[in-house]
Amino acid sequence: MGRGRSVILCGMPGIEPYLRRMLQGWQTIVVANRPPIDVHLGEGGVDRITRGGGGLVTAMASLARSSNSTWIGAARGEADHALIETAGEDGTVEVTTEDHETFRVVFVEPNPEAYDLYYNQISNPLLWFIQHYLWDLGREPILDSATGRAWREGYVRVNQDFADKVVQVAARSSLRPLVMTQDYHLYLLPAMVRARLPEARLQHFIHIPWPTPQYWKVIPRHMRDGILTGLLGNDVVGLQTSLDVRNFLMTCEENLGLGVDHRQRIVFYEGRSVWVRAYPISIDVAGMAKMAASPAVRQEEELIAAWRPELLILRVDRTDLSKNIVRGFLAYERLLEAHPELRGRVVFWALLQRSRQNVDAYRSYLGALVAATARVNRRFQTGTWLPIRLEVADNLHRAVAAYKNYDALLVNPIYDGMNLVAKEGVVCNERDGVLVLSENAGSYEELGQHALGINPFDIDETAEALHTALTMAKRYRANRSRQLRQTVRRNDITRWISNQLQDLNDLLAQ
Numbered sequence: 217m218g219r220g221r222s223v224i225l226c227g228m229p230g231i232e233p234y235l236r237r238m239l240q241g242w243q244t245i246v247v248a249n250r251p252p253i254d255v256h257l258g259e260g261g262v263d264r265i266t267r268g269g270g271g272l273v274t275a276m277a278s279l280a281r282s283s284n285s286t287w288i289g290a291a292r293g294e295a296d297h298a299l300i301e302t303a304g305e306d307g308t309v310e311v312t313t314e315d316h317e318t319f320r321v322v323f324v325e326p327n328p329e330a331y332d333l334y335y336n337q338i339s340n341p342l343l344w345f346i347q348h349y350l351w352d353l354g355r356e357p358i359l360d361s362a363t364g365r366a367w368r369e370g371y372v373r374v375n376q377d378f379a380d381k382v383v384q385v386a387a388r389s390s391l392r393p394l395v396m397t398q399d400y401h402l403y404l405l406p407a408m409v410r411a412r413l414p415e416a417r418l419q420h421f422i423h424i425p426w427p428t429p430q431y432w433k434v435i436p437r438h439m440r441d442g443i444l445t446g447l448l449g450n451d452v453v454g455l456q457t458s459l460d461v462r463n464f465l466m467t468c469e470e471n472l473g474l475g476v477d478h479r480q481r482i483v484f485y486e487g488r489s490v491w492v493r494a495y496p497i498s499i500d501v502a503g504m505a506k507m508a509a510s511p512a513v514r515q516e517e518e519l520i521a522a523w524r525p526e527l528l529i530l531r532v533d534r535t536d537l538s539k540n541i542v543r544g545f546l547a548y549e550r551l552l553e554a555h556p557e558l559r560g561r562v563v564f565w566a567l568l569q570r571s572r573q574n575v576d577a578y579r580s581y582l583g584a585l586v587a588a589t590a591r592v593n594r595r596f597q598t599g600t601w602l603p604i605r606l607e608v609a610d611n612l613h614r615a616v617a618a619y620k621n622y623d624a625l626l627v628n629p630i631y632d633g634m635n636l637v638a639k640e641g642v643v644c645n646e647r648d649g650v651l652v653l654s655e656n657a658g659s660y661e662e663l664g665q666h667a668l669g670i671n672p673f674d675i676d677e678t679a680e681a682l683h684t685a686l687t688m689a690k691r692y693r694a695n696r697s698r699q700l701r702q703t704v705r706r707n708d709i710t711r712w713i714s715n716q717l718q719d720l721n722d723l724l725a726q
């Protein structure tokens with residue numbers, strides 16, 4: 217396949233010339249289960265298009281916009297199918313969101329039963345659970361022949377569908393493909409694509425933690441070996457933190473018996489060297505500031521001003537078990553028990569986005585957190601004060617307005633790849649709010665020093681940290697929030713992208 221020079225760039229000011237230079241001659245293809253957009257239907261068809269949820273979309277949206285890449289994602293329902301109707305002849309849909317972000321999307325349309333097995337049986341209840349250490353191993357998981365079927369007829373098949381689409385999209389251009397695959401849904405794809413597009417460069421970024429070799433042994437050998445050999449089809453495997461990189465190298469060594477260079481961070485596989493690198497993901501600080509100043513966010517702030525108490529604790533999360541929402545409420549209950557003087561003066565606002573409701577564990581978790589909220593509210597509420605304000609909604613403008621207004625931001629995941637809420641919160645906040653941060657969030661490596669660190673399992677320690685946050689002297693708060701802001705600004709999404717492209721460039725130069 218010949219090389220051309222036609223990457224058109226738009227988006228973040230400052231990074232475009234750099235990206236243009238780095239990506240010259242390449243056709244960039246982002247592959248992720250989730251498309252970058254959520255499509256909302258009205259009576260006459262497609263009504264609104266907003267940016268999709270979750271950390272992956274938040275981060276990759278910047279790259280996709282800036283590099284004019286094609287984003288291959290799964291069609292997940294009626295609304296996506298309605299949008300596909302508007303696609304051009306080659307199946308590409310060009311969309312602009314409410315916030316004026318433009319994307320080129322190509323949808324994969326897997327068989328619904330296969331998709332259900334891939335997403336609701338393997339990716340989320342199995343791989344997500346392993347990679348966040350979510351199981352109570354004495355009781356779960358219970359694996360049986362249905363697991364093997366879900367793997368073969370769901371995970372393998374949908375990975376193949378995505379790989380086929382990558383090959384099709386690559387064939388449309390004379391540029392050499394640069395395939396940037398995302399996350400745990402698509403671990404098998406790189407080897408499949410390499411077999412058919414040997415000229416492609418392949419990079420995979422894993423947004424979630426990489427656990428120890430022993431923990432991977434919970435799942436059958438053919439599955440865990442398939443995951444590694446699929447990933448080793450890449451030229452570069454990117455992870456969030458240096459700990460994830462060490463775990464990945466050890467997993468290749470221990471579980472597959474491969475040769476590994478721990479100092480150079482290389483796995484030797486089938487005569488190739490696969491680079492394994494840490495790229496701590498971040499946010500588009502300029503884009504965030506722009507949104508924070510937008511009329512839509514200001515309007516949301518007026519609504520907040522009408523009810524906000526003297527002190528506001530905030531959390532913004534998907535309703536995911538790894539986010540540790542219930543323990544957050546238990547810690548708040550301890551806070552109100554131990555500090556009656558705070559009653560009536562503080563509200564804990566949980567702004568949550570419904571997530572993965574076709575998976576049993578997620579459905580019951582949502583039930584559990586609603587029940588915990590009701591119990592704490594019943595225990596402490598008065599005629600004029602509701603201690604927890606629980607909102608299950610998907611409203612980015614409201615979340616940004618909330619970021620601007622918190623006094624304490626609680627980010628207490630059990631384990632988390634990075635956690636972009638922590639980064640978004642600290643750059644938007646205007647009240648010198650304090651960040652209470654789990655030491656098991658990837659972002660702790662960068663932000664821990666200026667946050668109040670907690671063990672996420674310890675609710676007394678979390679309650680104590682919330683109290684310290686709410687009562688800290690202004691000058692200390694101001695100092696901490698300045699340091700946090702500077703840290704995120706220095707390491708924003710531009711750096712995340714450029715570090716990856718720099719490595720790819722070095723690799724290409726070899």
Ligand code: G6P
Binds near residue numbers: 270399423572
């Ligand atoms: C995390 C994962 C992403 C995922 C997102 C939202 O950020 O790393 O891969 O897209 O959660 O989850 P969902 O299942 O709704 O796509």
